[in-house]
Amino acid sequence: MKLKHHPLHKASRLGWDIARESAASILTYELYPLGLISKSLPTLPSLSLRGPGSKLPVLFIHGIFHNRSTFAWLKQRLYSKGFRQFKEVNLLTSIHPIPRLAEQVARETRLLIKKYNVPQVDIIAHSMGGVIGRYFVQLLGGDGLVRNLITLGTPHRGTEWSRYSIIPHIRELTPQSRTLELLNDCPPPKHTRAIAVSGDLDIVIRPKDCTWWDGVRNIHLSRVGHAGLLFSTRVLDIILSHLNTDEPMMQMNRTSPLKPNTPSKILNKTHLTI
16 A cells, blocks of 8 residues: 555644644634734845746735735735735725725725736735625626636635625625625626635635636636635745736636646636636
């Protein structure tokens, strides 16, 4: 019997994955004050000799009960790859409904386009932030203003946990809620490339298939959970493979789950399990 298939090896690996996911969850909340004391997340100087990355600004949208600090690690890694134009919004997710939050994102997007004199922006969104980004793209005229909408651990079909929230706006994430039904009845974006990334260890999204966004590229990662997506090098590779491409939008074709050998293959499949 090969060691990697041994029950003890599998149990050990699962234990390590759970410990790593727990550490990621703790870290996201330890970083929380960082998002309150500054208008933009600080970045450390980069020793990389890489040239500038994409000329398009990157807009980050956080999820429930978080703030801009959610993206501290991803922003630093993108900075080290040559990206320089960022904006992280702080949203009152426990006070305002999704449509109003999407309006704030719409304003920030148009301000970025004007500030940097660019035709589009790229959006990276986590958890509920992905639903907010979708609302902007699909219902508020953002299709085409956004080049890439990359969602991480987003409950595109809702999550059962939201049923137990005492906050009405959080219950917008209940499966078959009016907001989600409205979004899922819309056709996928025509001029924005949308990517939905999910993790196998995500216990926030239940059932697991609620991360699926019909009609766009869905990528399911093994051995990572809801918070771990924010600190994953595989997620970083997926993001870079889309932000660094100038390829036009392509027609999506349904395929069986395949494992890519290189990040570039991520661009050519609709549903991947990695």
